[in-house]
Amino acid sequence: MKTRTMGNSDLVVSSIGLGLMGMSGSYGQTDDEQSITTIHRALELGITLLDTADIYGNGHNEELLGKALKGRRTQAIIATKFAFLPNFSGINGHPDYVKKAVDESLRRLGTEYIDLYYQHRVDPNVPVEETVGAMADLVQAGKVRYLGLSEASSSDIRRAHAVHPISVLQTEYSLWSREIEDEILPTVRELGITHIAYSPLSRGFISGELRKFEDLEDNDVRRYIPRFQGENFSKNVELVDKIKEIAEEKNCTPSQLALAWTMANGALPIPGTKRIKYLEENAASVHVELTPDELIRIESVSPKNVVHGGRLIDGESYRRNLKKVND
Template structure:
């Protein structure tokens, strides 16, 4: 397995990580036995970077990840997040970045994971009502206490990243990045590169859309949260499917799958970028890993840029209410 330095604080991870959210929440067709096999197969294949959050399955995803990975604790990097608060029934209650909450959330995550420390601890979304200096200050105390090794932010704006980094070195920023979500190239990527912060790309396959597996809105089960995503609805769906068909054509010419092409493109954007495609099935995990063998030429990258320039996707990344918590 290829490895990469994530940021400049000493954290090394596999060149491809595994997003674990869908094993417990948001996507339909969940199967815990298959999720366990997927986690174990990931370790077998050399993946050591696993991403979860306290909100996924309202804590259940952390329990699952912790239970399966505990025997491999010294071999793996466990990343989790706090800040998006949900009620026991899953209702979203808001964002909390207050110092006292940071510590409570960390202790709760440690207990669910069944570990003594968290390798990479992110603020999931920035709390607009709490200065970032106060939140990161509390996170820094967790590092001093030995409960956390490295700090991260998720979907934070450039100025917030700068302010946070002055309080305590930020190791990684996690933000959506894919062939249909390239807005980070304008300000976010230059900022983290200037500061020596690694970049973790979530949803590098456009929530599965870029794989070509979703051909109709009706293919999404009733309980699948993508039904509420603007990019999966109405005319947006049809326009985005046109993009997928172009990616499929390039993938056929390259002799790889659309998913592998999309992941190879993300990895080609810099050695400081680590994608964490999410999957809950072994076959997709193995397919995604095949992207590490796909090397894109300069000409192929230019061709991809031509069909998938910044702003190519129709529709916002999230519903309007969720978009308000991004880039603060």
């Protein structure tokens, strides 16, 4: 496994991570035993960056990771997040809440420290300086090693970084989700912040495994995301087929090609999966090297804004449908 050093830190991590959200619902049925086995296999493959959050399964995901890492804590880099209230019912960035949230995460994870602690979303009602100031106190106290932000604006990133060095910014980023390229990516590169790409396969769509809407389980929140619906779905399958053609010529899978593309663009991808088969496939993407000509060809078949349908649904719809699929 290849490694890299996180921005503004001495934290060395694998060049690809593992997103754990899907192990606690959202994308169909889950199995804790299967998920723990997958986490253990990730460690065997040298994947050290394991990404969770207190909101995933309302604490279940952190507890799951804690069980998986019992006796293996030193093998992993734990990244977790706070800010969302249970069931995505709101956002809280108040300093008192930060201190409460970290203690609850530490308890669920069964660890004395968190390697990378994110503000999951910036609270519009609390200045980011106040939230990051409280996060900096956690570093001073030894509960957290390094700080991150998720889905923050360029302005918020700069304001936060002025209070305490920010090591990473996490955003959705893939061949189909490139909104951050205009302003946010230049900001993090200027400040030496590592960019973490979640959903680097557009929630599994670019893998090519999904061919029709009915492939999604009834309790899969992707059913409510625009790019997975109606005519958008069929048009996006056509885009995947073009990516697949290039992948076949490269002797790799569409997933590996798309992950190699994110790494070639400076990001550290954290694709999520519950299954060892896809974990191993994704891990092998670190050895796929794309030439300048290949990058140009990928851009020609999958240019910016080519995808049909948005990547998100509004917050209230997301909360309502997430509750529906997890009930």
